[in-house]
Each structure stands twice: as C-alpha cells, then as structure tokens.
Amino acid sequence: MSPRTVVEIEVRTDTSVAVHRRTGAEGPPTSDPADTPLSWTVVDWSRWLADDQAPSTMIIPSAFPGTDPRDAQQARVWADSVVACVRLLEAARHAEIGVSAPPVRANREWDDARRDTEGEITEYIQDRLLELFSDYGVAVRRA
Amino acid sequence: MGQRVLVTGSAGNVGTNVIQQLMMSDEVDIVVGIDPVGAHPLKRDLEPLVPVYPFDLRDQAAVLRVLKTDRITAVVHLAAVMGTWVNSNPLLNFEVNLGVSAMLYEACRAAGVHRILYASSKALYEGLEPVAGGWVENVVLPTRPYAIAKFASESLGRRIAEQDELQFVGLRFADFLGVEQLKRPPGRRGAAKTLTKIVAAGIYEQPIKLRVGADTCIDPMYTPDLGRAVTALLVKDELRHDTYNVGAGWPGITYSQMVEACRDRYGSNSYRMVDSVGTVYHSVGTSANAAAKSANRGVLNTSRIEGEIGERSRRFHEFLPSLEADIESDRAGGLIPSEAGEWLEETGLLALRQPATADE
Numbered sequence: 146m147s148p149r150t151v152v153e154i155e156v157r158t159d160t161s162v163a164v165h166r167r168t169g170a171e172g173p174p175t176s177d178p179a180d181t182p183l184s185w186t187v188v189d190w191s192r193w194l195a196d197d198q199a200p201s202t203m204i205i206p207s208a209f210p211g212t213d214p215r216d217a218q219q220a221r222v223w224a225d226s227v228v229a230c231v232r233l234l235e236a237a238r239h240a241e242i243g244v245s246a247p248p249v250r251a252n253r254e255w256d257d258a259r260r261d262t263e264g265e266i267t268e269y270i271q272d273r274l275l276e277l278f279s280d281y282g283v284a285v286r287r288a
Numbered sequence: 289m290g291q292r293v294l295v296t297g298s299a300g301n302v303g304t305n306v307i308q309q310l311m312m313s314d315e316v317d318i319v320v321g322i323d324p325v326g327a328h329p330l331k332r333d334l335e336p337l338v339p340v341y342p343f344d345l346r347d348q349a350a351v352l353r354v355l356k357t358d359r360i361t362a363v364v365h366l367a368a369v370m371g372t373w374v375n376s377n378p379l380l381n382f383e384v385n386l387g388v389s390a391m392l393y394e395a396c397r398a399a400g401v402h403r404i405l406y407a408s409s410k411a412l413y414e415g416l417e418p419v420a421g422g423w424v425e426n427v428v429l430p431t432r433p434y435a436i437a438k439f440a441s442e443s444l445g446r447r448i449a450e451q452d453e454l455q456f457v458g459l460r461f462a463d464f465l466g467v468e469q470l471k472r473p474p475g476r477r478g479a480a481k482t483l484t485k486i487v488a489a490g491i492y493e494q495p496i497k498l499r500v501g502a503d504t505c506i507d508p509m510y511t512p513d514l515g516r517a518v519t520a521l522l523v524k525d526e527l528r529h530d531t532y533n534v535g536a537g538w539p540g541i542t543y544s545q546m547v548e549a550c551r552d553r554y555g556s557n558s559y560r561m562v563d564s565v566g567t568v569y570h571s572v573g574t575s576a577n578a579a580a581k582s583a584n585r586g587v588l589n590t591s592r593i594e595g596e597i598g599e600r601s602r603r604f605h606e607f608l609p610s611l612e613a614d615i616e617s618d619r620a621g622g623l624i625p626s627e628a629g630e631w632l633e634e635t636g637l638l639a640l641r642q643p644a645t646a647d648e
Contacts, residue, residue: 220448224390227440231382266443273436277378 151245153204154233160185160222166200186225190236202243204288205233227270234278243284246275290317291523294360296392297367298340299323299331301468302407302461305515306364307338315523320358322351322367330468333623346384348391355399362403362522363396365389370434378433385437386444393448393456401454405522408442408458408531411435446530457527459518462535465607466511467614470624483508486546487608490554491615505542507535510607517601536601549605553612 153165162183183193194200237244279285293310297303298321310319321340325331334340343350345367354360369377369384389406396404412430430439442458449456469484483506488494509517517534521527547559602610618624 220444221390221394224386224440224444228379228382228387231379235379266440270436270440273431274378276431277433277436 150200151202151204152200156185156206162188186222186229190233194236194240199240200242202245203237204245230271230274234274234283238278238281238283243286245286245288248287290315292317292359292361293319293364294354295321295364295366296345297323299325299334300366301466301511302514303366304330304334304468305466305511306518307334309515309519311337313519313523330471345388345392348395351392352395352398355395355401360401363401364405364518365392366407374434375432381433382437386441389441390444393445397452397454403455404445405457405459405518406442406445408460409435409438410460412439456530457521458531460533461514462507462509464509464511464514465611467618486550487611488615490550491612505540507540508604509536509601510611513601536603541604546604549608
C-alpha cells in the first residue's frame with residue numbers, strides 16, 4: 146500500500162494557490178510538481194482531487210486570502226474566497242479526505258467586539274465552517 | 289426627486305408586499321424587480337404593476353445594466369435560497385446567500401446606489417434569550433450554514449458602507465402571515481407557512497393539527513405591514529441604526545393564543561392543539577430558530593421600526609380581520625389554488641382531516 150500523502154494548500158494574497166505535497170506527515174514540503182496555476186476562488190477541488198493521487202489530508206490556511214472587503218474591489222473576492230473554502234470542504238467531504246487547519250483561537254468564545262476587524266470575521270466564519278463540516282463527517286483536525 | 293427602487297426576490301412573499309407598498313409611496317418614483325422564477329403565481333400578480341427582470345442575480349453584468357439604465361437609487365435585496373433544506377446544501381447556500389450579495393453590493397457601488405436594505409435573518413439570533421422591553425443588538429453567534437452566510441453577507445455590506453456614501457441596512461424579519469403564502473403551488477418549498485395555515489384552516493373549515501409547541505412564542509407580522517415598514521425605512525432620510533428587527537413587537541403571541549383567537553372567530557371544529565414543546569418541532573425541521581422556539585424563547589423581542597417611523601405594526605388580533613378578508617377575497621377571485629384545502633392536509637405538519645378524538 147502506497148503511503149498516503151498530505152497536501153498543504155497555500156493561498157497567496159493575490160488568491161493564487163500553491164499546493165505543497167509531502168509523503169506521510171514528516172516529509173519535506175515540495176511545490177506541486179505539476180505547478181498548475183490555481184486560483185483559490187475558482188479551482189474545482191472535486192476535479193483536482195479526482196485527478197490527483199488522493200491525499201489523505203488537506204491542510205488549509207488559517208484564514209482566507211488577505212483580502213479586505215472594505216476595499217470595494219476586494220468585496221467580491223472576499224465573498225468568493227469564503228465560497229471557495231466551502232467548495233474545498235465539500236470536495237473533501239465527498240472524497241472522504243480529512244482537513245487540517247491551524248487552531249483559530251485557544252479560547253473559542255467569540256463576541257461581537259472581537260469580530261470588529263476583517264481578519265476576525267474571516268476567522269470566525271472559517272471556524273464555523275470547519276465545525277459545520279466536522280458535523281457532516283469530515284475529519285477536521287486543528288493542528 | 290423620489291427613490292428609484294430595485295427589489296430582488298421580488299416574486300417572494302416579502303417581495304410582493306414590499307413592491308405593492310413601494311408603489312403606493314409618494315416618495316418612490318419607480319420600482320423594478322428581479323426574479324428568475326418562471327410562471328409563478330405571485331410573479332404573475334406583480335407583472336402588471338412593475339417590470340420584473342427574469343435573469344439570475346449571478347449575472348452581474350445584467351444587474352449592473354438594470355441599475356444604470358433605470359438609474360436605481362435604492363435596492364431592497366430580498367433574494368435568497370432559504371428553508372431548512374439549505375442547511376444541508378452549504379455550497380449553494382454560500383454561493384447564493386453570500387456570493388450573490390457580494391456581486392450585488394459591488395454593482396450597487398459601481399452604479400451609485402445610495403441605500404441597500406438587505407434581508408438579513410433572525411436566524412442570527414440563534415440561541416439568544418429575548419430581552420423584554422429592549423432591543424437585541426448585534427450579538428450573534430450563528431452556527432448553521434444559512435445564518436453564517438447571512439451573517440457574512442451582512443458584515444460585508446456594513447463594512448463596504450463604512451467606506452463609501454452607500455448606506456447599508458440589515459433587516460431581520462419576524463415571522464409573518466399573508467394571503468400570498470396560500471397562492472404558491474402545492475408541494476413547492478416555501479409554501480404557506482404554518483401561521484397562515486392556522487387562519488386558513490378556520491376559513492376553509494379544515495381540521496388542523498399543529499405539531500409545534502403550544503407555548504412557543506412568536507412575533508407575527510402581517511405581510512402588508514411588513515411591506516410598509518420596509519418602505520418607510522427605504523424612504524426615510526436618516527436612519528439611526530444599521531440593523532432593524534422588523535416585527536410587530538414584543539410581547540409576542542403563542543401558538544395557543546393564535547389558535548384561541550381563530551377558534552373564537554371560526555368555531556372550534558378546525559383546531560386541535562397538540563402540545564409537543566421541544567420534541568416534534570425538531571423532527572420537522574432544523575431551522576435555526578427551532579431550538580429557541582422549542583425552548584419557548586422569543587426570537588425577536590421588539591421592533592426598532594416603531595420608534596423610527598412613528599407607527600406601530602398591528603398585532604395578530606388587530607390584523608386577523610384584514611388577513612381573513614384577503615383570503616376570502618382572493619379565494620372568491622380564484623387567485624388561491626382550488627387545491628389549497630387539500631394541500632393543507634398534505635403538508636405533514638397539518639395532518640388531521642377529521643376533528644381529533646381525545647386519544648389521538
């Protein structure tokens with residue numbers, strides 16, 4: 146049985162994606178050998194997973210790309226970015242692939258004041274999404 | 289110069305009422321709608337009144353074209369996918385309930401729209417206790433997909449507005465009743481809500497079994513009143529808040545009290561209340577409010593509208609005769625599908641044709 150791979154998804158601020166792959170948990174990360182330019186907001190993760198050697202785990206970033214919805218030009222990107230995260234989690238759910246994400250906060254008690262900044266709102270939403278997909282059966286790990 | 293208004297989701301229960309009320313306002317010059325649904329009975333009612341563009345809101349170029357061509361100054365954004373099924377379709381939920389909103393906001397900015405009224409959701413109050421006599425502020429902890437998307441969409445709109453001349457207002461509607469809910473085709477999602485069925489059952493002399501907690505307290509609003517409230521918020525020069533609860537006001541009314549009012553008016557044979565607080569409601573839906581309702585909590589505590597527009601929305605006892613007249617009139621005019629009575633018993637929520645016996 147071939148060792149399962151872990152892929153780590155890096156989403157850059159311009160929403161481009163680099164996929165770093167390693168065999169097992171300990172191998173050094175490498176850039177995606179296919180070096181296919183991916184865009185976080187449009188990539189079809191279901192197809193990508195079908196074409197790829199199905200990894201056992203996808204590591205996703207702690208938050209969505211560093212877009213700021215307060216910037217008019219970025220509002221759409223931010224929303225698309227949230228949708229992209231849902232798309233990835235849906236793909237993982239159907240492919241039965243685990244998802245690992247950095248812990249959002251040690252203290253998971255959110256309140257309104259802490260959601261004043263955009264990063265906090267983004268984190269909050271991702272936190273809720275991970276919890277939601279965990280309920281749907283996706284193995285979610287906060288590493 | 290009056291407002292030039294675009295209403296998304298115009299053929300919905302709320303949308304049709306908002307449009308009708310906007311049409312009656314002296315401060316509104318034109319109203320147009322966007323709704324992609326086809327031969328929908330509510331849409332047919334609307335089309336003689338206003339142009340309803342049939343395209344999908346995801347077509348941003350088309351939306352921008354309408355905003356610019358019709359020189360729209362204000363948008364009432366009601367379009368959404370909703371219902372308990374949405375919570376098991378998270379991708380569609382986020383694509384529409386967040387993605388479409390973002391596209392629309394962007395288009396509004398590009399077209400110089402100065403006010404957006406956005407139908408957020410009372411689902412954002414999930415789990416909150418009512419605060420009698422006070423206002424629920426923006427303390428929200430949504431966990432279900434629909435509520436998360438609404439929260440994200442509301443947050444996005446508010447933050448865009450902070451940076452621009454655009455004014456963004458989130459609306460959180462109470463439960464509502466209206467004759468239009470009886471006009472939807474049988475079997476369609478979003479068909480008549482239980483509240484309207486309670487009244488319709490009396491008029492249709494249809495036995496009705498309510499599988500919700502008798503002591504569940506809600507804040508029901510008559511849909512024309514809801515349309516008036518939205519219109520008032522749309523035309524008012526200055527608004528004090530960026531979110532509004534749109535309801536008749538606290539204290540609300542329990543299902544038992546609604547049934548009692550209808551029993552007094554229509555006779556006793558149609559109603560039997562099955563008290564099942566905290567059990568059956570969970571089995572029929574996963575609405576974000578189900579837990580709060582079954583725990584006998586109010587969802588909206590009061591309306592901010594009252595203080596803002598100087599008029600109070602009618603309570604259930606006050607608008608019941610008007611709703612009854614609407615139903616009777618549209619029924620006589622053949623505007624309510626003849627199978628409505630049959631459909632009442634098909635819903636599963638309302639199951640008994642014969643008056644219940646003591647052991648049922």
